[in-house]
Amino acid sequence: MAKGYGHEPVMPEESCLWLDPRPGQTVIDMTTGLGGHSRLFGEAIGATGRLVCVDRDREALEAARENLLSLECGVDFIHSPFDRITGILASLDIKAVDRVFFDIGVSSLQLDKAERGFSFLRDGPLDMRMDRETGPNAADLVNSLPVEELADIFYRYGEERHSRRIAKRIGEAREISPINTTGELSAIIAGATSGRAGRNPATKVFQALRIAVNDELGMLSRGLAGAGKALAPGGRVAVLTFHSIEDRMVKRVFAGWAKRGLTKTLAGGVVEPTHAETLVNRRARSAKLRAAERIQEFSLRRGRHYARIHIGSASLDAYRLVHGP
Numbered sequence: 001m002a003k004g005y006g007h008e009p010v011m012p013e014e015s016c017l018w019l020d021p022r023p024g025q026t027v028i029d030m031t032t033g034l035g036g037h038s039r040l041f042g043e044a045i046g047a048t049g050r051l052v053c054v055d056r057d058r059e060a061l062e063a064a065r066e067n068l069l070s071l072e073c074g075v076d077f078i079h080s081p082f083d084r085i086t087g088i089l090a091s092l093d094i095k096a097v098d099r100v101f102f103d104i105g106v107s108s109l110q111l112d113k114a115e116r117g118f119s120f121l122r123d124g125p126l127d128m129r130m131d132r133e134t135g136p137n138a139a140d141l142v143n144s145l146p147v148e149e150l151a152d153i154f155y156r157y158g159e160e161r162h163s164r165r166i167a168k169r170i171g172e173a174r175e176i177s178p179i180n181t182t183g184e185l186s187a188i189i190a191g192a193t194s195g196r197a198g199r200n201p202a203t204k205v206f207q208a209l210r211i212a213v214n215d216e217l218g219m220l221s222r223g224l225a226g227a228g229k230a231l232a233p234g235g236r237v238a239v240l241t242f243h244s245i246e247d248r249m250v251k252r253v254f255a256g257w258a259k260r261g262l263t264k265t266l267a268g269g270v271v272e273p274t275h276a277e278t279l280v281n282r283r284a285r286s287a288k289l290r291a292a293e294r295i296q297e298f299s300l301r302r303g304r305h306y307a308r309i310h311i312g313s314a315s316l317d318a319y320r321l322v323h324g325p
């Protein structure tokens with residue numbers, strides 16, 4: 001297990017089963033976090049394998065570097081958003097990868113540290129940036145976006161039913177003084193939704209803001225596209241998501257690839273955590289795992305004609321060659 005922050009990787013067995021990292025392979029972990037999954041993959045690929053650990057959070061990457069010291073495989077730590085996968089691999093002189101893994105969302109390190117501003121349970125600066133070296137933070141958005149735009153964010157990314165009312169209260173509060181802390185924002189949300197039972201009313205708004213601050217949906221879309229291009233024939237990509245919007249995106253992308261004959265979808269679609277895991281790891285409760293495998297090559301037989309063809313633009317030409325136009 002990764003040291004320091006009590007982080008347990010989510011769906012470890014299922015992730016290893018469907019990613020299926022093997023000795024000597026090159027694996028890229030696009031969301032290294034504290035290295036919980038990376039450790040498992042690194043152990044599976046062994047001394048002859050190569051592991052590329054990417055994270056846009058420098059602090060997480062430093063923790064992972066320490067946690068993964070004992071791995072025997074070659075390990076590169078790359079501080080970058082994962083949508084730059086093409087450039088990352090080029091900089092490492094890697095032409096194609098065998099396995100790509102995403103564990104989308106925030107790490108326990110980010111959630112547990114008040115100063116990162118992700119949690120409504122801990123008072124701290126309203127930050128929420130995974131990469132603290134770049135971009136506007138949550139306070140910038142909350143204090144500067146038009147009220148209608150804030151409401152859209154809360155509704156679209158948080159499915160918050162009271163999005164308009166909460167956004168309006170934020171608009172009124174910031175007229176008096178800027179909202180700079182997680183505590184201030186939580187109090188405004190509580191005031192706008194007072195008396196409602198169930199989970200903390202700040203849950204959905206904080207999730208929505210985090211997704212907006214970090215452009216998480218844009219990142220996932222571009223990251224998946226990059227992963228598809230980076231995969232070696234026979235290579236696999238596995239994605240863990242925790243939000244229905246993200247899961248739908250992964251499902252759609254995999255279906256598109258499969259339709260174009262580029263990959264086959266594994267595990268019959270979606271894999272969910274065991275009930276036992278959800279009891280011991282809260283974060284696992286909303287987890288969904290999907291995996292796809294790039295088709296290695298395929299055979300076309302017609303009479304005495306036989307062709308083994310790599311996928312890509314050559315495949316249609318080769319198909320016509322065998323079957324006629």
Ligand SMILES: C[S@@+](CC[C@H](N)C(=O)[O-])C[C@H]1O[C@@H](n2cnc3c(N)ncnc32)[C@H](O)[C@@H]1O
Nearest residue numbers: 009031033034035036037055056057081082103
């Ligand atoms: C849920 S944690 C990963 C936990 C990890 N699998 C483990 O077992 O320790 C997600 C990590 O992905 C990183 N991350 C999220 N979006 C990213 C992106 N677009 N590019 C790079 N890293 C990203 C976050 O900073 C965070 O550290």
